[in-house]
Amino acid sequence: MLDTNDGQTAGRLPVQTITGPQTLLFAAATGIIVTNLFAPQTLVGLIGPSLGAGAASVGLVAMVTLLGYAAGLFFLVPMADLAENRTLILRMLVAAALAAGVAALAPTIASLLIVLFVLGAACSAIQILVPIAASMAPAGEAGRVIGDVMSGLMIGILLARPLASLVADTWGWRAFYGLSAAALTLLAIVLAFTLPRRRPVAKSSYGKLIASLFHLLREEPVLRRRALTAALVMAAFSLFWTAVALRLAQPPFGLGQRGIALFALVGAGGAVVTPLFGRAGDHGWTRSATIFCHLVLIGALALAAWAGSFLSATSWTPLVLMGISAVLLDIGVTGDQTLGRRAINLLRPEARGRLNGLFVGIFFIGGAIGSLLAGVAWARAGWPAVCAIGGAFGLVALLVDWIGGPE
Numbered sequence: 054m055l056d057t058n059d060g061q062t063a064g065r066l067p068v069q070t071i072t073g074p075q076t077l078l079f080a081a082a083t084g085i086i087v088t089n090l091f092a093p094q095t096l097v098g099l100i101g102p103s104l105g106a107g108a109a110s111v112g113l114v115a116m117v118t119l120l121g122y123a124a125g126l127f128f129l130v131p132m133a134d135l136a137e138n139r140t141l142i143l144r145m146l147v148a149a150a151l152a153a154g155v156a157a158l159a160p161t162i163a164s165l166l167i168v169l170f171v172l173g174a175a176c177s178a179i180q181i182l183v184p185i186a187a188s189m190a191p192a193g194e195a196g197r198v199i200g201d202v203m204s205g206l207m208i209g210i211l212l213a214r215p216l217a218s219l220v221a222d223t224w225g226w227r228a229f230y231g232l233s234a235a236a237l238t239l240l241a242i243v244l245a246f247t248l249p250r251r252r253p254v255a256k257s258s259y260g261k262l263i264a265s266l267f268h269l270l271r272e273e274p275v276l277r278r279r280a281l282t283a284a285l286v287m288a289a290f291s292l293f294w295t296a297v298a299l300r301l302a303q304p305p306f307g308l309g310q311r312g313i314a315l316f317a318l319v320g321a322g323g324a325v326v327t328p329l330f331g332r333a334g335d336h337g338w339t340r341s342a343t344i345f346c347h348l349v350l351i352g353a354l355a356l357a358a359w360a361g362s363f364l365s366a367t368s369w370t371p372l373v374l375m376g377i378s379a380v381l382l383d384i385g386v387t388g389d390q391t392l393g394r395r396a397i398n399l400l401r402p403e404a405r406g407r408l409n410g411l412f413v414g415i416f417f418i419g420g421a422i423g424s425l426l427a428g429v430a431w432a433r434a435g436w437p438a439v440c441a442i443g444g445a446f447g448l449v450a451l452l453v454d455w456i457g458g459p460e
Contacts, residue, residue, distance in 0.1 A: 069249045071189035071198055078247060079186045080205025083179045085236050086146075087209040089153065089172055092217035092229060093118050094295075095314075099226040106162040117166050119417065121173025126180060126414040131262050133181040133406025138251040142178050143241055149175035150237035157230035179206065180413050184405035185251050187398040193335055196395040200331020203394065207327055207387045214294075215314035222311070253403065266407055273400055273408075278457045279393035280412050282343070284419025285450040286350055289443040290386045291423030293357065294320075296431050296439045297379070305365050306372055319376045323383025330388040334395040343392050344454050350385030351447035353378045358440035389450070390416070 071079075093100075097114050100106070125145075132141060152172035159165035183202055190198035220229045257265075270276060294317075301308045301316060308316065333342040360374035393416075397408045423446070430438040 069189055070191055071186060075189070075247070076186065076198060076201045077205075078243070079182055079202045082205070082240055082244065083182055083202060084205040084209030084212075085240055086149070086176050086179050087206055088213040088216060089149070089176050089233055090118055090122055091210055091213035092233075093169065095214045095218045096221055096226045096229065099221055100162075100165070103226065104159075104162045104165065113166055114162075114169065118169045118173035118176075119421065121170035121175075122177055123173075123414055123417055124170075125174035125177025126410045126417070127266070128263065129174060130177050130180045130410035130413075131266065131407045132259070133184065133409075134253045134404055135257065135259065135262055135406075136253070138181055138185055138253070139244070139248045142181050142248065143245055145175045145178035145181075146237055146241040146244070149178070150234050150241065153230045153237060154234035157227045157234065177410075180409040181406060183394065184398060184409050185248070187394075188251065188402065188405065189249070195398060196331035196334035196391075197328060198331070199395050199398060200328035200334075200391045203331070203387065203391045204325065204327035207323075207383070207390075211317060211320050211323075211383065215317040218311070218314040253406070262407070265404075266411055269401075269404060269407055270411055273397075274457075275400060276397050276408060276411060278453060279396050280415040282347070282450045282453050283390050283393045283412065283416035284422075285446045285453070286347070286386045286389045286419075287416045288419040288423035288426070289350055289354065289446040290382065291420040292427045292430070292439055292443045292446070293354070293379070293382055295424045295427035296436065297357075297375070299431055300361050300436045300439075301375070305363050306375070316372075316376065316379070320379040320383050323380045323387060326384055327387045327391050330391040331395060334392050339392050339396060340454065343389060344451065346385045346388035346392070347447050347450045347454060348385075349381050349388070350450070351444050353381035353385060354440045354444040354447065356381065358437055358444075361436040361440070385447075 093114050100114055129145065149172055152168045152175060155168045156165060156172060159168060183199065183206075186198050186202045187195050217226075217229050220232060297316075298313050300306070301313050306312075330342055330346070333339070356374060357378035360371050360378060363371040393412065394409070397412050398405055400408060423443075426442055427439060430442050
């Protein structure tokens with residue numbers, strides 16, 4: 054076990070209460086960083102021909118950034134419980150900016166894959182920013198702060214694809230990484246002057262810190278349950294957003310690349326209600342709000358299946374229904390993740406970095422499974438199968454709610 058008593062309580066830096074502008078800065082920072090994780094999914098069609106890469110290599114472009122992110126979650130984020138947090142975040146942002154800059158100039162597919170892995174790992178700084186925000190929240194308001202910061206994160210996730218599409222369509226795919234490098238550099242400068250110092254109370258070696266991940270997962274049932282439901286809803290989220298572009302390109306929608314990018318903007322509207330779920334957790338409504346999220350997710354996928362059943366239409370009805378389903382889906386997913394983050398950030402203040410790394414790492418595994426199943430389901434049985442599998446994930450999440458009981 055880690056020694057959480059450093060014998061310097063009196064000398065520890067006082068906790069600064071987070072302000073409204075600081076909350077907005079945290080939300081903006083997470084949104085800016087996270088765009089790098091999902092943008093490659095929409096850039097692969099342009100990257101391949103420009104670098105003379107085959108289909109197999111191009112497929113790795115969309116995956117390698119997420120693999121790097123997962124590596125960062127398990128091997129870099131835990132260091133937030135060992136090293137001073139502001140310094141750690143700034144170093145990771147500088148590494149991310151350098152990696153994005155090199156990506157904009159990468160001459161071969163092999164060099165691009167290497168720097169995108171580094172970029173993904175450095176972007177795991179997101180999961181150090183969120184615990185810092187939680188630690189600065191006034192008593193009884195952690196859920197509100199986490200919800201506000203999460204709204205920026207989810208907006209960044211939802212805007213990443215359309216933003217990358219529009220930039221690449223205008224200036225080429227390299228321009229996206231050039232702009233990202235500039236944005237990350239500017240963000241690092243702003244945070245250097247505004248981010249408070251946060252020294253963790255844990256005192257141990259890095260090896261023991263990583264080994265403690267297994268013990269935390271074994272000893273914290275709330276972490277296991279919240280990570281599992283987050284993985285299930287993230288699987289449904291990835292399933293939907295991976296396959297919906299294929300469905301929207303077909304009749305009766307017939308949308309092109311720009312139309313699909315604009316559709317993705319509609320889904321971002323679901324992130325607006327994220328802070329409400331954080332406040333619900335602060336009022337003690339965590340379980341009922343979680344069940345509501347899972348019911349909304351199931352309903353959203355049922356509505357999406359209905360909207361996708363139209364083969365021809367003389368009105369906007371199918372597209373409107375599909376847009377509503379996207380918003381409802383994102384409400385369900387962001388609500389579950391906000392409530393989950395609040396719950397795990399209240400478990401062990403001295404282990405927030407490791408808890409967040411485990412939580413996000415596990416639900417990213419769910420997202421990867423959803424993306425994998427989307428291709429299989431679409432090829433085998435089309436849109437109805439995609440929606441049915443997504444709904445099944447929601448039903449399993451409800452079962453976990455019932456078995457787990459109150460937290």
